[in-house]
Amino acid sequence: MTTAEPTVQDKAELTYPMARGCPFHPPAEYGRLQREEPFARVRLWDGTSPYLVTNYNDIKLILSHPGFSAQAINPSYPHVFEGRKAADLADRSFLRMDNPEHDRQRRMVTREFTVKKINALRPVMQALVDRLLDAYEKMPQGSDFVEHVAAPLPTEVISNLLGVPLGDHEIFHRATRIQFGTKSTPDEVRASLKEISQYLSDLIDKKAESPQDDIISRLVHEQLLPGHVDRETLINIIRLLLSAGHQTTQSMTAMGVLTLLQNPDQLALMRADPELIPHAVEEILRFTSPLHIGARRVALEDVDINGHLVKKGEGVICSTPAANRDETLFPEPDQFNIERNASQHVAFGYGFHQCLGQVLARAELQIVYESVFKRFPNLRLAVPFEALQFRHEMFVYGVHELPLAWD
Ligand code: HEM
Numbered sequence: 001m002t003t004a005e006p007t008v009q010d011k012a013e014l015t016y017p018m019a020r021g022c023p024f025h026p027p028a029e030y031g032r033l034q035r036e037e038p039f040a041r042v043r044l045w046d047g048t049s050p051y052l053v054t055n056y057n058d059i060k061l062i063l064s065h066p067g068f069s070a071q072a073i074n075p076s077y078p079h080v081f082e083g084r085k086a087a088d089l090a091d092r093s094f095l096r097m098d099n100p101e102h103d104r105q106r107r108m109v110t111r112e113f114t115v116k117k118i119n120a121l122r123p124v125m126q127a128l129v130d131r132l133l134d135a136y137e138k139m140p141q142g143s144d145f146v147e148h149v150a151a152p153l154p155t156e157v158i159s160n161l162l163g164v165p166l167g168d169h170e171i172f173h174r175a176t177r178i179q180f181g182t183k184s185t186p187d188e189v190r191a192s193l194k195e196i197s198q199y200l201s202d203l204i205d206k207k208a209e210s211p212q213d214d215i216i217s218r219l220v221h222e223q224l225l226p227g228h229v230d231r232e233t234l235i236n237i238i239r240l241l242l243s244a245g246h247q248t249t250q251s252m253t254a255m256g257v258l259t260l261l262q263n264p265d266q267l268a269l270m271r272a273d274p275e276l277i278p279h280a281v282e283e284i285l286r287f288t289s290p291l292h293i294g295a296r297r298v299a300l301e302d303v304d305i306n307g308h309l310v311k312k313g314e315g316v317i318c319s320t321p322a323a324n325r326d327e328t329l330f331p332e333p334d335q336f337n338i339e340r341n342a343s344q345h346v347a348f349g350y351g352f353h354q355c356l357g358q359v360l361a362r363a364e365l366q367i368v369y370e371s372v373f374k375r376f377p378n379l380r381l382a383v384p385f386e387a388l389q390f391r392h393e394m395f396v397y398g399v400h401e402l403p404l405a406w407d
Pocket residue numbers: 070094095096106154158240241244245246248249252290291295296346347348349350352353354355356357358360361
C-alpha cells in the first residue's frame with residue numbers, strides 16, 4: 001500500500017485565529033512564526049489553509065503588489081469567521097475591489113479626507129467630544145465608556161461629514177453590530193445590508209433635491225447625476241465610509257484609554273506634555289492593532305515575496321498586529337512606550353487599500369484622549385481588570401464594555 005502525498009490542508013497544523021495569552025498582546029505564537037516560519041500554513045474553520053504572513057517587510061510587499069487581489073469572491077479568499085463570510089461576499093465596496101476600478105472610486109472621495117479638510121473640522125469634533133463627556137460625567141460612576149462615549153463618537157463624526165440626519169444614527173449602530181458580529185447569521189447580515197441600502201437610496205433622493213454642504217450631496221451632484229457612477233455603486237461607497245470607521249475608532253478610543261490607565265507611567269508622561277499626544281496615538285495604534293485578523297488577499301499569479309513563492313490562487317492573511325510587533329523595526333516591541341517613533345506601524349494597512357480615513361481617525365483619537373484625561377484627573381477602572389471582556393471573536397479587537405470611575 002502506498003501512502004498518499006499529504007495535501008496542503010494536512011500540512012497546516014496551526015488553526016487560525018489563535019488565542020491570545022494576554023488581552024494586550026497578539027498570540028505568543030506570532031513571535032516564533034516571524035523567526036521560523038514567516039509564511040505559515042494555517043487551517044481555518046472551513047478546512048482551507050491560507051498562508052499567515054507575519055513579517056513587516058513581506059506584508060508591505062504583498063499589500064502593495066498588483067499580483068494580489070482583495071476580492072472576497074475569489075474561491076480561495078480566506079474567510080476567517082463563518083458568520084462574516086456572507087457579509088464579505090456581499091461587499092461590493094472598493095475595499096474589496098482591485099485596480100483600476102478601486103482607484104477610480106477611491107479618488108471620488110479622497111479629497112474629503114485630506115489633512116486640510118480634517119483640521120478644519122477639529123473644532124466640530126472637539127465640541128462633539130465635550131458634549132459626550134458632559135453627558136458621561138453626569139452618569140453614575142461605573143457607567144460604560146464604550147456605550148456612552150467610544151461608540152457614539154465615530155458615528156456622529158462620520159454621519160455629520162456625510163450629511164446623515166442625527167435622528168437616524170441608531171440605524172447605523174445596529175447595522176455595524178450585525179455586519180461585524182461574528183455570531184450574526186447570514187440571513188441577519190443580508191437583511192441588515194438591505195435595510196441600509198434602502199435607507200441610503202432614500203437619502204440620495206433627498207440630497208438630489210436639496211443639496212447641503214456634505215459629502216453625500218457632493219457625490220450625488222458631482223458623480224451620480226452627471227453619470228460617472230450608478231446609484232448602487234454610490235450606495236456601496238457611502239456604506240463603506242459609514243461602516244469602516246465605526247468599530248475601528250470605537251475600539252481604539254476605548255482600548256487607548258484602557259492601555260493608558262494600565263500604564264500609569266506613560267499616562268503621566270502624556271499628561272505632563274500634551275505634545276506627546278500624537279505620539280501616544282501612534283503607539284496605541286501600533287500596540288493595539290485593532291484589525292487583529294489582518295488584511296486578506298489572494299494571489300492572481302505566481303508572486304515571489306522576498307524569496308518566498310506564493311502560487312496563483314493561494315490565499316494569504318497579512319497579520320498587521322504581528323508586523324507591528326516586528327522587533328527589527330520596533331525594538332522591545334511588547335513594551336508600550338509613547339516616546340518611541342511608532343509612525344511606521346501598519347495598523348491602517350498599507351498599499352492600495354491603506355485606510356482612507358486615517359487622518360480623521362488620528363484627529364478623533366488625539367482629541368478624545370486629551371479631553372478625557374483633562375476632564376477626569378482621577379479616572380480609573382470601576383471593575384477589576386480581570387472582569388473585562390475582550391472582543392476575541394470579532395474582526396475588530398477591543399473591549400466589550402469599559403466601566404470607569406472618576407470621582
Ligand atoms: C483607528 C481607526 C481605524 C483603523 C485602525 C482603520 C484601519 C483600516 C485598515 C487596516 C484598512 C485596510 C484594510 C485592508 O487592506 O484590507 C482600512 C481601510 C479603509 N478605511 Fe480605515 N481604519 C480606521 C478608521 C477609519 C475611518 C474613521 C474611516 C472613515 C472614512 C475609514 C475608512 C476606510 C476606508 C474607506 C477604507 C478602504 C480603503 C480602500 O480600500 O482603498 N477608516 N482601514
